[in-house]
Amino acid sequence: MPTMMKISELMQLYPTGEETNVKLEQSHLLTLRVDSQKWFQIPKQDLAANEQHLLQLLFPEDDVSIESHQHPWFQYLFNHTLTLPKTEGYFRVLQIQLKQGASESKNWLTHLASLFQEVDDFFFIDDTQAIIIEKQTKIQYQPDDIEGMLLTLESEFLIQAKIFIGSFHLITHQFNEFFNEEQALFKRYHETAVRVFSFQDVALDALTHEAIDNSMIMQEIKASLQFDEDLTNIIKTLWEEQGNITSAAKKLFIHRNTLQYRLDKFYDRTGLSLKKMNDLTLCYLLIH
Numbered sequence: 001m002p003t004m005m006k007i008s009e010l011m012q013l014y015p016t017g018e019e020t021n022v023k024l025e026q027s028h029l030l031t032l033r034v035d036s037q038k039w040f041q042i043p044k045q046d047l048a049a050n051e052q053h054l055l056q057l058l059f060p061e062d063d064v065s066i067e068s069h070q071h072p073w074f075q076y077l078f079n080h081t082l083t084l085p086k087t088e089g090y091f092r093v094l095q096i097q098l099k100q101g102a103s104e105s106k107n108w109l110t111h112l113a114s115l116f117q118e119v120d121d122f123f124f125i126d127d128t129q130a131i132i133i134e135k136q137t138k139i140q141y142q143p144d145d146i147e148g149m150l151l152t153l154e155s156e157f158l159i160q161a162k163i164f165i166g167s168f169h170l171i172t173h174q175f176n177e178f179f180n181e182e183q184a185l186f187k188r189y190h191e192t193a194v195r196v197f198s199f200q201d202v203a204l205d206a207l208t209h210e211a212i213d214n215s216m217i218m219q220e221i222k223a224s225l226q227f228d229e230d231l232t233n234i235i236k237t238l239w240e241e242q243g244n245i246t247s248a249a250k251k252l253f254i255h256r257n258t259l260q261y262r263l264d265k266f267y268d269r270t271g272l273s274l275k276k277m278n279d280l281t282l283c284y285l286l287i288h
Contacts, residue, residue, distance in 0.1 A: 015040040032059035090136035099160040101127035165198040
């Protein structure tokens, strides 16, 4: 993707242009792809023919994007066409982020899609982002199953990826709204989350983050607790192990009695017992 001209520079040159997160197929607009999911659109009436040609050379439409535009699901999810790709059934969207582009990425995606019970469509959005549309069947793969798929393919193709598993939604005109919310979550958490994650994994943080930031009480508690790196790691691990001290100690590579001692010291200092789920949940929310 070209980097010699930024959107701000395009705006200065073409003030009637507009930045957009979706590509609108309109004949009176020249649409330039300036980022993986950003376009700049200029009314053709404001451009001379040679300007149009030059801009198209500077911002070429890549092969992946051209191919994806041929998919009804792409048109529905990203270009917001009103025509539903299907008329009935429940579907979920698996959003995929590759660590980096690879020459074998299309073959990799084809192999991954073939591992699911019933895939309705799959395609790349750009060099590193892809989509799989899965129809609900009696067999539903869980995150551990999908992580196993990724590890198997990683050993074969040397391609690393993260996946956000969307929820199954009935195919109605509200489906796009569900996808938009899931897409925002994936963009927000894909760099910090585990290899395969779903709404359930990030819901608590996503739904409480703003409320905690806006709460004077919560901010006062957070300031008084003085979380350091070790304590943050203990709280996170205890949460992941559902408060089980033995399994948390094993995961932290410390003796159970050592962890017990640190929890007691934390209680003496703060009055919060990380052995109680309510107190552990409160602390877990505060470290995010």
